Amino acid sequence: MANGPKNLHKIEKPTGRMRDDRIVLPDIILPPNVPSEPVAIADMAELFGITHRTLHFYEEKGLIGAGRMGLMRVYGQSDVARMAVINTCREVGMPISVIQDLFERLSAAQSRTEANALLEDALMTRQRELTASLSTIHRQLQQVNTLLANEATATSGRTAPTRQTVDLSDIEHRCLHMMAEGHTTSRIARNFQMKIDEVTEIENGLIQKIGAQNRFQAIAKAVLLGMIAS
The missing domain is CATH 1.10.1660.10 (Multidrug-efflux Transporter Regulator; Chain: A; Domain 2)
Incomplete structure (x- = not known):
């Protein structure tokens, strides 16, 4: 016993x-x-x-x-x-x-x-991968900007379309900028001292407001709309 x-x-x-x-x-x-x-x-x-x-x-x-x-x-x-x-x-x-x-x-x-x-070696390998990905993203963004500029030139004689505006709250702006900096949902939650589910809800609301399908598309559209710096 x-x-x-x-x-x-x-x-x-x-x-x-x-x-x-x-x-x-x-x-x-x-x-x-x-x-x-x-x-x-x-x-x-x-x-x-x-x-x-x-x-x-x-x-x-x-x-x-x-x-x-x-x-x-x-x-x-x-x-x-x-x-x-x-x-x-x-x-x-x-x-x-x-x-x-x-x-x-x-x-x-x-x-x-x-x-x-060993950890440093793994991180350096990841750094090289991210650098390569970043280079690809910048190249694609430049191509998008070129296409948009060409489209603007081709339609210069028409009435300029009204630029889309998106009304975001202060916390949504902060969340968007952290998303653009590559922070994960869990990291943003810790930074905001919020639960992951709460931050996920904010991110989903952002994606919907911007008219995107996912996180990455939302960031790309936000750059094109001038909401965040490229």
Whole structure:
């Protein structure tokens, strides 16, 4: 009977293919006010501004692993540290497969210095990818501007169309500018100190007001309308 209560509170950690708590992780700043172990799934989601579904997805990919305290899903401090690395990579748009490869390389790291070098290498690779994408976007934007200029010249004899105006609130303007700067919905939510669902609603309203189909189209149209600088 003496061992009964202890067993009820024991956290059983799964042993997935990438769930090695001894792994050396790079230096990543953890979110403030990290609760003591065990960390409930709701607290984990709030710490990183993500949903429960996203955490389940990372578990399925072997990046983190939840334990159990009775019926409650919980995480250890090692998973919080892992999640900090994952979140850093995801916020710069790093694909899950690349993050999985990074963790596999980290599992062989012998020191924090080596782990930092591996993360730096992954970030530099992503930097090159983003630079190439940015170059493509600028080229396409220039082509759009040229086409619009040609259209304006061809119709110069006609009555100039009225430029579309979009009435946005202050928070919608701020959200639009952060979207244009490449911030994710979760990052914007943390910046505004709002819930992800609330920011998602603001973004959807923006997209509808601007007359776009998605985030990227909304940003492109906002540039063409002069709402944000190109």
